Amino acid sequence: MTKEFAATTPNTPLDVAIIGAGFAGMYMLHRLRRAGFAVRVVELGPDVGGTWYWNRYPGARCDVESLQYSYSFDEGIQQDWTWTERFATQPEILRYANFVADRLDLRRDIQFGVRITSGRFDTTANQWVLETDSGTAIHARQVITAVGCLSTANVPQIAGMESFEGQTIHTSDWPRDGVNLSGKRVAIIGTGSTAIQAIPEIARQAGHLTVFQRTPNFSVPARNAPLTPETVDWWKKNYPDLRKKARETMRSGTIYDLPTRPAIGTDPADVRAELEARWQKGGANFAYAFSDLIFDETANAMAAEFVRDKIRSIVHDPETAEALCPKDYPIFCKRICVDSDYFATFNRPNVSLVNLRQTPLERITSKGVQTTDQEHEFDVIIYATGFDAITGSLLRLNLTGTQGRTLKEKWADGPKAYLGLATSEFPNLFMITGPGSPSVLSNVLVSIEQHVEFLSDLMEHIRSHGITRIETTAKDEEDWAHHVTEVAHTTLYPKAASWYMGANIPGKPRVFMPYIGVDAYRKKCAEVAAQGYVGFQMNGADAVAHASAG
Ligand code: NA7
Numbered sequence: 001m002t003k004e005f006a007a008t009t010p011n012t013p014l015d016v017a018i019i020g021a022g023f024a025g026m027y028m029l030h031r032l033r034r035a036g037f038a039v040r041v042v043e044l045g046p047d048v049g050g051t052w053y054w055n056r057y058p059g060a061r062c063d064v065e066s067l068q069y070s071y072s073f074d075e076g077i078q079q080d081w082t083w084t085e086r087f088a089t090q091p092e093i094l095r096y097a098n099f100v101a102d103r104l105d106l107r108r109d110i111q112f113g114v115r116i117t118s119g120r121f122d123t124t125a126n127q128w129v130l131e132t133d134s135g136t137a138i139h140a141r142q143v144i145t146a147v148g149c150l151s152t153a154n155v156p157q158i159a160g161m162e163s164f165e166g167q168t169i170h171t172s173d174w175p176r177d178g179v180n181l182s183g184k185r186v187a188i189i190g191t192g193s194t195a196i197q198a199i200p201e202i203a204r205q206a207g208h209l210t211v212f213q214r215t216p217n218f219s220v221p222a223r224n225a226p227l228t229p230e231t232v233d234w235w236k237k238n239y240p241d242l243r244k245k246a247r248e249t250m251r252s253g254t255i256y257d258l259p260t261r262p263a264i265g266t267d268p269a270d271v272r273a274e275l276e277a278r279w280q281k282g283g284a285n286f287a288y289a290f291s292d293l294i295f296d297e298t299a300n301a302m303a304a305e306f307v308r309d310k311i312r313s314i315v316h317d318p319e320t321a322e323a324l325c326p327k328d329y330p331i332f333c334k335r336i337c338v339d340s341d342y343f344a345t346f347n348r349p350n351v352s353l354v355n356l357r358q359t360p361l362e363r364i365t366s367k368g369v370q371t372t373d374q375e376h377e378f379d380v381i382i383y384a385t386g387f388d389a390i391t392g393s394l395l396r397l398n399l400t401g402t403q404g405r406t407l408k409e410k411w412a413d414g415p416k417a418y419l420g421l422a423t424s425e426f427p428n429l430f431m432i433t434g435p436g437s438p439s440v441l442s443n444v445l446v447s448i449e450q451h452v453e454f455l456s457d458l459m460e461h462i463r464s465h466g467i468t469r470i471e472t473t474a475k476d477e478e479d480w481a482h483h484v485t486e487v488a489h490t491t492l493y494p495k496a497a498s499w500y501m502g503a504n505i506p507g508k509p510r511v512f513m514p515y516i517g518v519d520a521y522r523k524k525c526a527e528v529a530a531q532g533y534v535g536f537q538m539n540g541a542d543a544v545a546h547a548s549a550g
Contacts (some may be wrong), residue, residue, distance in 0.1 A: 005040065005111050008139040010149050013127045014038050016459065017140035021110050021399065022050020022098065024432040024448045025146035030104050031456040037463075041110040041146075042130070042138060046104065049097040050148050052090055057384075058201035063284060063338040064443050067235045068250040068254050070096065073449055077103060077235055079536055087224045089337070101542040118375050118398040119143070121427060124467040128428060137191075141468070144455060145394060146455035149440045152392030154385050154504060156189075159363040166368075167380045171198060171389065183207040187293035187360075196337040199259040200345045204384070205281070207350065210376055212369065216326040218307050219337035223282025225489035246446055253438065253446030253518035256288040263290035263299035274305045287332050289447065296532040304331040310453065314343040321346075323355040333496035335440070350432055375407045389499040390435050390513045391415050401425035414502075414511030418472035418535050419525060421451070427471035430455055436477075436484045438521050439545045440500065448516075454525050458533060467540035476535040481511075488512035 008014055016032055018025045032039040045053050045434045062069045066088035071077055081099055084092065101107055116138075119130040130138040140262035153172045161168070169179065171194045175230035186206040188195055191213040203209045235242065246255050257278075263271050271290070277288040292299040308325040319501035326345060345351055359371040368378040394415075403425045410425060417423045420437025422430055430450045433439040439447060462470055488494055494501065494512055515521050525537075528534055 003108065003111075007136065010122070010125050010127065010129075010139055013125075013139035013141050013415055014040050015140070015463075016142045016144060017128065017130060017138050018144045018146055019041060019043075019116055019130075020050060020146035020148060020151075021045070021048045021112070022052070022101075022146060022148050022453065023071070023152075023165040023445060024148070025050070026097070026100060026106055027073065027107055028144055028146055028432065028455065029106055029450060031452055032459060033109060034377075035456060035460055038443055039104075039109060039123075039458060040138070040140075041111050041181055042114050042116060042132065043110055044115045046112050047098070048101045048110065049094045050146075052097060053092045053149055054151070054174070055088055055172050055194075056176065057171040057198045057382075059199075059340070060174075061197060061222075061224070062093060063087065063222070064191065064254055064445075065283065066092070068242075068443055069445055069514055071100065071445060071449065073353075073453075074104075075239075077335035078239055082232055083227055085224055085226055087222050092369075116397050118400070121402055121429070123402055126428065128153075137461045138342045140404040142428045142430070142459065144430045144432060145434070147393035149329075149390045149393075149433055149444070150387040152388040152396055153383075154388050154392075155383060156357065156385050157506075158361065160370075162368045164364050164368070164381055166378055167368045169380065169382050171195070171382060171384045172244075179380070181205040181380060185368075185377060186210070186380045186382065187212060187376065187378045188382045188384055189369075190384035190386065191215070192384065192386050193217070193335055194386065196339045196342045198233075198382070198384060200339070200341040200350075203345045203348055209351045209376070210344075210354060210369075211351065212354045212356055212361060212371075213323065215294075215328075216324050216359075217334065217337050218326050219302065219339045219342050220279060220284070220286045220307070220333045221282050222338045223280070224339050224340055232365075233459045238399040246443065247450070247518070249519055250443075251517050251519060252441065253443035254284075255478060256285045259288055259291040259293075261290065262296070263302050263377060264292055264296055266290070268302070271302055272306060275303060279310065284336055287336050294493070297330065297492065300332070304416070307331060311343050311357055314347075316347050320341070320353050323353055323358075329494045329496035329498075333491075333493045333546065334498040334500075356430065376445065386499060386504055388505050388508070389502075390424045390433075390439060390504075391508075392505075392549045394431065394434065394455045399426065399429065402427065412509070412510035415513060416477040418477040418480050419521075419528065420480075420484075420515060421454070422470075422472040422477075422536065424472050424474045427469050430458075435511075436480055437515055438518045439514045442518045444520060450525065454529065457529060458536075459531065462538065463541070465538070467538040469539045470533075470536050472536050484511055484515050487516050491516060 015037040016039045018041040066083035115133040117131045127141045128143045186209045189212045274392045312321045359373045362370045369376045415435035417436045420434040497503035
């Protein structure tokens with residue numbers, strides 16, 4: 001039964017409206033409610049879970065180990081939930097989200113099935129007015145977006161798409177009742193992490209699976225396995241230290257076996273032995289084999305060649321193997337994929353690869369996919385074409401700031417946000433895992449907790465000082481954006497045309513969006529808070545003067 005929510009009005013606004021009920025929105029709600037704020041979450045979907053609610057494609061899993069991809073803020077939750085596999089499946093993660101929502105009784109303050117269609121900041125009342133598709137506006141003093149970084153699908157514009165007479169599915173909007181692929185002729189377009197997880201599973205179900213690949217990806221084996229009770233117990237017992245280590249000392253917010261030496265200067269045989277050991281161990285730990293892999297092109301090339309050799313040794317058909325080998329960008333500069341049997345799947349008789357570099361995709365027909373050399377006929381076409389990452393879901397909110405510009409207009413040349421948390425002209429608006437924060441280059445649960453805790457402290461600060469309007473400055477966000485770019489350019493990341501750069505969306509500005517370094521970022525935020533939230537200008541009853549970070 002849908003709960004009725006009290007109307008908000010300019011005279012009875014919420015203290016805080018949160019947009020999104022994924023892991024970020026859930027924890028933000030819990031923190032603010034506990035601190036006594038009048039708060040409500042508005043969520044488009046019918047239940048909690050965010051990306052894990054929607055991404056139900058076969059094989060969907062988290063590529064961060066489950067014992068680390070979970071909340072740490074509540075010892076009871078941490079101890080009472082038990083993960084079953086090294087890398088959790090989507091259904092298990094969604095069960096976890098529901099477990100937390102039940103335990104903290106979150107749903108009573110979540111309005112489900114409502115889309116924010118637009119929003120504007122009322123400069124007289126110093127509050128946001130969010131318009132919804134239900135026709136009822138939501139008034140709130142502060143708005144916090146928790147819309148996720150990978151939640152607006154990239155549906156490519158391919159001629160003839162609407163003419164296909166079979167079933168069309170995007171992996172991020174997989175039908176909740178599942179899809180019977182048994183015996184069917186199935187196409188999958190895309191070979192990013194999603195497809196790399198889905199392809200082995202779909203190949204087991206489909207009559208025939210044809211993979212349309214434009215750019216091959218680097219992938220390492222997950223070596224997924226059930227967790228033993230001993231492993232789980234050890235983690236639970238040591239959680240306080242382990243969580244602290246992940247938060248404060250790891251670039252990614254995930255505990256990996258950190259490198260002890262650079263690849264350059266190490267005997268090549270030792271380099272290969274170390275890479276082999278990590279390949280056998282499985283997971284993204286592979287990326288941390290040497291300290292210079294992400295900084296030095298020669299070192300990086302050694303790891304890339306190691307993976308290409310693995311592909312060549314796994315895939316029987318030499319032409320297919322070569323087509324699956326990424327060659328034109330450094331390894332680790334697009335998200336490293338973590339798979340279960342991906343490359344071996346191409347040895348199956350019911351799987352074929354179409355190399356779109358050789359025979360480009362021309363259009364979708366009523367029967368299937370037309371490439372430059374032939375028409376391929378299908379019953380189902382699956383688009384595993386990714387997301388309008390990091391900014392897509394923020395821009396879709398259609399928010400207008402104090403200068404009459406929408407966020408999309410303001411960010412026409414790329415997003416600029418102070419600490420990835422706030423942007424000038426948009427007072428009283430904060431973003432969890434926004435552009436310029438570690439977001440997708442981190443264990444996102446760790447980043448979410450850090451943002452939520454920073455923002456709840458900030459909300460308490462402004463409440464106690466009677467602040468009614470808080471806004472960052474153009475200079476502070478400019479300086480931060482410059483710093484984000486500067487840090488990125490100390491690495492090889494910008495050398496790949498990745499979705500970190502916006503390169504997967506035609507017309508999207510090419511700006512490196514995530515901040516590299518969970519540990520450094522956390523320190524910076526703590527300093528900002530300790531200095532009275534330097535970089536934010538605040539006005540209100542106390543008229544507290546806050547200096548600019550510049
Ligand atoms: P990705 O990593 O963006 O992958 C999308 C794939 O779709 C990629 O192989 C693209 O090829 C391909 N693509 C996109 N548009 C087209 C068109 N028009 N024609 C052919 N192929 C196309 O998205 P994922 O969902 O796999 O992963 C995103 C993240 O979600 C992942 O890292 C996890 O963190 C969760 P391209 O490389 O552009 O040539």
